Structures are given as structure tokens and as C-alpha cells.
Amino acid sequence: MTSIKPITKKIINTPETCVDDNLRGVVAVYPQLQLHPKHRVITIRRQDDSMRVAILGGGGSGHEPFASGFIGSGMLDGAVAGGVFASPPTGHVLYGIAQLHKYNSGGVLVIIGNYTGDRLNFGKAIEKAKIAGIKVEGLIVGEDVASSKNKTGGRSMVGEVLFYKLCGAMALKGYDLETIRKTAVEANKNMATLGVCLSACSLPGQPPLFEISPDEMELGAGVHGEAGIAKVKMGTAKEIVKMLLAIIVGHLKLSRGDRVAVTVDNLGGTSFLEMNIISAETKDYLENHDITVERVYAGHLKTSLEMHGFQICLLLLNKEHGDLFLELLDAPTSAAAWTGGEISVRSDGGHVDDESLLKGDVRKEASGPSLSAKQQDLLRESLTSAAEVLIKSEALLNKLDSGCGDGDCGNTLKKFGHAILAYLKTASLEYVSNVLWDLSEIAETDMGGTSGGIYSLGLSAASQAFSIAASNSVPTWLSALESAIQAISKYGGAEPGDRTMLDTLHAVAETLKRCIEEELLAVLKKAAEAAERGAKATASMIARAGRASYVASGYTQQEDAGARAAALWLQAILCSIASKI
Template sequence: MASDKPVTNKLINSPETCVDDNLRGLVAANPQLHLHPQHRVVTVRSKINNGKVAVIGGGGSGHEPFAAGFVGAGMLDGAVAGGIFSSPPTGNVLYAITYLYKYNSGGVLVLIGNYTGDRLNFGKAIEKAKLAGVKVEGVIVGEDVASSHNKTGGRGMCAEVYLFKMCGALAAQGASLEEVRNLAVESSQCMATLGVCLSPCSLPGQPPLFEIAHGMMELGAGVHGEAGIAKVKLGTAKEVVSLILQKIVEHLKLTSGDRVTAMVNNLGATSILEMNIINKEIKDFLVNRQITLERIYSGHMKSSLEMHGFQICLLHLSAEHGEGWLRLLDTTTLVPSWPAYPLPDCDDAEGSIGDDDDLTQHSDAKGANGPSLSCSEQTLLRDSLCAAAEALAQNEALLNRLDSGCGDGDCGTTLKKFSLAILEYTKTASMEYPSNVLWDLSEVAERDMGGTSGGIYSLGLSAAAQAYGSAKTNDAASWLLALDSATRAISKYGGADPGDRTMLDSIHAAVVAFKEQLSCGVYSIARAAAQAAERGAAGTAGMTARAGRASYVSSAYTTDEDAGARGAAIWLQAIFNYISKEI
């Protein structure tokens, strides 16, 4: 019966050609590789017999970069690709073995994932090659914790990539076939993998293979698109990593004082941000258990098309072999898919984290103090800031709505963060020197708003602080200088001008009105500036965006007011209206 679920979109030419197109693209980007297209075999380029042992990996496609992406000096000598999630046929595996033996008379080691199809097809190819006089051995790898109870052992997961690296490095050093094979057997017994997925993958031209309810995840998901052994409620990164590592630690019988390396396998669609958080949680978990984490290898190893999830594989560095294995992992390789670089020359494992507190102690010097305020003027400044902050907080939903069509819908939320921080600041801060207050607010914007908006407001407020600090008296002209300086700084560094449909349209309109009413008294200035800010924000509706985030989208999304301009108008009006009522 045909599935009623829609086919997943993919950037391919066709389901029938995607495997071959993938291999051709890999070789196009890596000219040190050679593709044998009729057999779907990728090898290193070689024209002479180097006498060493060749290492081969392979299996179904859809796991990229596994395995062809790990072909290169110091890792695999060749890889055989099958169809999507399908074992390659015996003939293609046999071709890879015999071809590589031609240039590697030391023999051939074949690493085989513990799946029925791979065991049969790779195994048959090995036996045929032996009958033909080829010196070849195979090692089956199956370290999956979730399926470890099976009669044939656990499935082969990303631990194969560990073996690609270690066996490839040992073979490059001139070790014998027996030595390389023994390394694979011994080290694979010290590895364990377990993972989760949050969303399934889909084969090219097919709908998703299964469904996961919102807020749930599959524990023990495989790399062939299969679901896991249990549906578990999705937790925080810390909780999920703890769940996985607890089972791995128990499986490997790790105890305090043991040493490990960790491989974090991106199953396809997990963001780098998530992967980095997972890395951090792995380290924290192991530190708390007093298990030494020597290395983390994080990235796409053996993926499952676009599956959103990850696996963790721990390699227990045994007392007998651990140092040697670590040296093999640290050996330089030219394979770009291997996510490790030469280690820095440092002894302190924690030395890569920490701030230079001496810098921050000297980097927060404020601008010139400038004119000071009387007690009543300080109260007016404090209350004006509170009025502006409260107005912004009350208009969070409006600003988010205005931002949703041409931005990321968080303008109101971002300005509310700023407003709440201002309200907290005004509870204890001194208002005696406005230049210092403006400087403090620029720091608040940078710290509590963040992003582009925080940068813009911080820049404008710091410019205003510098300008007011150079003033001689506390009068309207000094405040106009501060507001005008803020406008100029935002325009200079933000790249926008009045008329570009940004917050400057509101602020610039207020500055112009301020200048025109400068000789008419504070009440007239405040009323005119508030009305001008309103006109400036309203005028952005339908205006062509020439700067800011709105300039990146179709004009169909900019028919309403600009969120930034409306936000600026809200706080400008709140300040000027409050002043006009109090004087």
C-alpha cells in the first residue's frame, strides 16, 4: 500500500543516480582520489607497489562521509559504496580488494560493519580473493549498545571510523597484516556506541521512514533509518547526554580513573550549535565521574541522510594499549573528513577556557563626566527612562508582529530585554552625571540585548555619552548634541540613512524637530519631537527598505511599519511626553 505521507524534498538529480553523482562529486572536490565508477569504488591514487597493508571500508551509501570520505593518506586506501542503505555486491568488493592488493603487497584488511548484507557480501568477496591468492583478512565491527544482546552482536556504528584512523595509521607505519588486524580486533572490543534521533530520515524519492511525536526521541536509533529500541521523552542536552553515557559507561564497565576518547557522530541534520553543546556535556559528565576524556572527535562520521540526531562512541584507552592507540589517533592524516587537527603544545587541559580579567578591569572607563544634574533633574531623568522602558515592554507583541514578516519576529522581545534591564538599572544607579548614565546604558544594551539591535543601541548610546560629556551646561542644546551624535554614529557604522526604512527614520525626524524648536522652550521641543518620531515611524509603512534585515526580503513583506522605527518612536514618545507633562 502506498504511503500517504509526502515525499521528502532533496537536492538530487534522481533517486537512481544519486549514489554515483555523490561519488563523482567527492572525487571532483578531492583530486587525490580515484573513482572506479563501474564498481563504485574510491581509492587513493597509486601507480607503484608500496609494499604496505591496504585498509578497506565500505557499505551502503547515505552515511556520508562514511566510507569514501575517509579515503586518503593515513586512513583508508579504498572504500566500496553500495546503494542507499544497501550493501555493495560481492563483485564490487572483490574488485576493490584485488585492485588494492596490486599496489599493496603487504596485504589487505577489510573492515566490515556488523550487518547481514555486509557480512555476506564482504565475507564472500574475502573468501574469493583468498582463493585467488590475495593476502586478505576481514574484521567485523559491531559496537552498538542498543543491539548488543543480539546473537550476532551489536550493529556496526561510527566505531568503524575509529578503526579507519588507527588501522590506517598503523599500516602507514609499515605494520604487518596480522598486526593491523589484531589492532582492529582488540580496539573494537573497547568501544561502545549509543545515540538518539529527534526526527527520521527519508530515502531519496520516499517519505520519512517513521514518525516521532513532538517532544519525543528515539533511543538507540540506527544509521539505516531504522527507529530505536525505545521512545523517550526529549530532555535537555545535559539530560540526553547523561542518559546515553550512563548506558555506555555501564556497558564498558568504566570506573573512576579510566581514560577514554569520545566520538560524537552527527546523524545528518544536527546543527553545529547543538553538537558543540553535546561536546560540552560529554566532557562535564565524564569529569564528574572522574573519567579522563583525552580527545573529542565531533562531526559527521557515519550519518543517516538527514536524520536529526547524534551518537556517542567511547573508546576505552586500556592500560595495556591505550597510549599506543592514542598515538595512532594523533598521527597526521590528509583526509579532510577526519575532524582532528595537530594538537597544540600545551599541558593544561583546562587552559583553553578562561577570561583575562585584567582586561575587563581597564576596559570599562566611562566618558568625560560633563554637566551634572540637580536632585529634581535626576528624578526627571530616572522617571523618563522608566517611562520609556515600560512603554517598550508593553508593546512587545506589536513589535514582534511588525518584525515577523521581514525579520525574525523578535524585535519586541529584544527591546523588552533592554527595557527590563533599564528598569533594574534605574533602581540603584546614580543619575547625577547623564554622560555616565548614557555610557552605562550602552553597556546594558550590549550585554542584555545582544545581536544587531544591541550593537546599534550600544553604539548610539556610547556616542551620545561622549557628546554630552563634552558639553558645558545641562540644557536643551546639550541633549540635542547627544541625540544628534547618536544618530550620526548609527548611520556611519550601521550603513543606513534616513529614508532607508530603519529606526533612523524615527530618530532623525525627532532630531530635526528638536532643532527647529530649540529656541522655543523645553515643552515645545518635547511635543514637536514626540510628534515627529510618530510621523517618522508611520512613514516607513510601504517604504522601500535599503538597509537592515528588511532589505534582504521581498517588498511584499514591507508594507507595514518597520519594527525598529516603531520601537524607536515608542521610547522617544514616552520620554518626550513624560517631560512635557512634568515641566
């Protein structure tokens, strides 16, 4: 008989309001910061143009003080918070970019943690900001050794905080956007992190995410409550530090005489006593190997709620850039979580959103081929069929997603289906480019999460392809599909063969290329068959990107949920069109 794990106690109001309550607490303690509550954005209070580059960070909540605790002169200019362990939506990130650009004409550098949801949502916001004329660049960072063999590179761990410090110091010194970005890229090449935990954390209102035996530890645990890459026996502080540093030093290929800056990060539930012992053992180990420890930073930097554990991050201060890195790390900052300071001074100013920033729509004018009344009816029927099949397939998709994800793929796509049906009641379908753009916005606002980011990016890219097309034809739809695949791959990091929805889309695109000159009915039938093959093929694939790539292969024996979902709505659309021919 399976025992039910108890829900962990937390001192909050409700799980639903804990993120917003946390942000209210940040500005209560540090009134010199400005809260934009509707968008979960916190910024430095400014009234004039700094004339320099602004640094924007952020990501899921639950990692406090990351990221709002690092807002201050010499570090971040602003941060955007998502739900607990969830990427913030594109609209909130875009608001943060626009808010910072309003007071920092040198541009905005957005630091993006190397997670699929963040890459997609932050990436979409950057692209939309560029369309709106904002000077902005993104920087995807990640230094986790445990996941370093992943196709998209290691996950972003506590090293992300160091990028806030390095980039923020450069911005304050007046460096331009491109120079700051290039310097940070060099730092990322010379940084590595590895962690261990003794107990799992739990999301508000839920039990612990995984179990660890009393005599074991999780090696390589992530900051989102993910289990590690291996269970190892519990040891002393000296033994644990030795195990971690041996791996990190080997990964960075450090040798005698090298200099490093060390960060020892508390994952949330580790005592000060333990952290001090860990820091001492870390310094001793490195110096015993003739590696010079120039700096040690320790404390709560990027946590995982109440997880009992820690991470060690090493930044190699190499001959080319080491002195500059050290200078930037030593530069003064008023960010509270780094040192504290003047931003703790009381302020009576309120917290309001500047609603004028996001009123403009980057896609206003109708463009591309228009549809006849009959064609509009067919498009409406096809989209209705696609939406309905997503709603009906909720349980199936949740089941497929439960082995390697959150088990909520069906829930997410059901929301999308209902939103599409509501949209179709009043929407004009005269211009396909506008319809696809509207669906992109719906995916962003109504779906949320990684799936929302993927669909939003793909649909917006397809919209762009249609906006410059000469006719509503199979070649145009193929071009739109290929544009969607390219956009999803660019920011999601996946390619066909990586066990994602791209496998379904790619199979259909390749089939359309081969049979594009055939009779339409035959083309539709073959495309539907290709969608089925593409989804089924994922059952035997090794996940190399996305969330499924972080778990053992034993959890990915069935079809990928995203690939099956794509097959379902594609087949619904294709069959709906075929029935009218």
C-alpha cells in the first residue's frame, strides 16, 4: 500500500498569492525599489535617462533572493518574476524591457537562464521589443556540470547571479551593450557549478518533489526541485566538497597556479554553520591543489525554496580576462542581497504600472493574401476542429506528459482550445497572417509556460511568412510551417529528432515538399499520415532537448506529448479541409 506524502508546511497566505505577496515584501523592505504589480516586475526608481545600458534578469520564483534581491546600482536594473519554478510570460518580460529602455537609452541586456521556458518566453519578448524599435540583446547563460552534455548546454545555476554582477558593473562603468555581452560570453566559458542536496523541496501546498533516504544525497540536483543525476552515500563536509570540486576542477581543466573566484550557494535550507564549514573546506581543497582562491562568496543567492543542500560555482580568472572579472566583482553595488546599502532608505512613492508602454501593437496593418468568404468559413471550421480535438484529448496528453514533465500538457492545450473557440466567435478571418498572429498572442496569454512560448513563437513566425506571401497556396502554407519550425528551434534549442513536437511538424513539412505538385486531396491525406508517423516515431527517440532530456530514459517510453498534440490538431485541420473538397 502506497503511503501518501504529507504536504509541507509553509508560512504563506495562499499558494495562489505567494509570488505577489513575496514581491510586496521586497518593496516593503527596500522602498527605493519600484514594483509594477500587474507584470510582476521590480525596477530601480528612476526619473531621468541614465544614458547607459540596463541589465534585466529574472525567471521563476522560489529562488529568492534571486532575482529581485540583486536590483541596485552596479547589478540589475530590473527583474521579472514568474510563478514558482515557472518562467514569466512573454508580456511581463516585454514590459520589463520597455520599462528599463524608457530610462536607459544605451539599450537593455536581458540575461536568460538556460531553461526551455525562459529561452522561449524571454526570446519572444526580445524579438517583439526589437520589432518595436527597442535596442535590446539577450544572453543565454548556463554553467551546470550535471546537465552540461545536454544539447543546449548546462542549466543556469548560481552562476547567473555572477553575470548580474559582472554585467551590472560594466554597465555602471559605461561599457556599450555589445562589449558587455561579449565579456559575459567569455565568463560563461570559464564557469562551472555543481550541487548536492540532502532533502527535496516542495512547492507551496504540495508534498516534497522526490524522496531521499537518510543515508543518501542527490548529486547534481537542479534549482527547480529536479532530482539529481545520481544518488550517493552521505559523507562529511570535507568528503562532499572533495567530490564536487574534483568534478568541477576536471570540467574546467584547472591546473596548478590558476586563480578562481568561488561562490558557495545555499539552496535554501542549509544552516549558517554548515555553510561556513563548506566554504572553509572549499577554500582548503583548492589551495591544497595550488589553485589560488581570490574571492569566496557564500550565502542565499539562488535557492530552491527550502531544499537542504548547496552548490559550488568556480569562475576561472584566466590570463586574458581574469583581472577584469575580478575588478568587476569588486566593483561597488547597492543591491541588497549582495551587500545591502542605500536602497534600503524609506520612500513614500507608490507602485504603479505605466500602461502606455504596451498599448501599441507591433502588428496592426492587414498584410498578405486575403481569403474569400468561402475560404474564411473553411478556415473557421478547421480551427474549430483543431481546438475541439485538443479539448477532448486532455487526459491522453496529460498521461503522456506525466512520465517526463509536469503532467499538465493536456491541461495547457485545453486552455488553448477553449481560447481559440472564444476567439473564433467574433474574429475576422480575412487575412491569414492576422489570424496566425492573433493565435500567437492567445498562446502567449492563455496557455502560458513552455508550451505557450513554443506555440506563440511558431505561430508568430508563420504569421510573418504569410504577411509577405503572394497567394493562399500549399507552397505558402509550407513556407509558414517551415518558418514556425525554424523559430521554435532557434529559441527552444531543439531540432527534428530530439523527441519534441518538431518531429511531427518536420515530418509534415518534408512530406509537403515531396508531394507539393500532386492533387490537393492526395496532399492532405499524405500530410495527415506524416503527422501520425512523426508523433509515433518519438516513442523510440532519445530526448536531447526540452524537459524530457533532464530525466532518465526509462521515463520516456511513450510518445512525446507535444508531438502527439501537434499530430492531433494537424490531422483535425487536414481532415476538415479534405471533407470539403
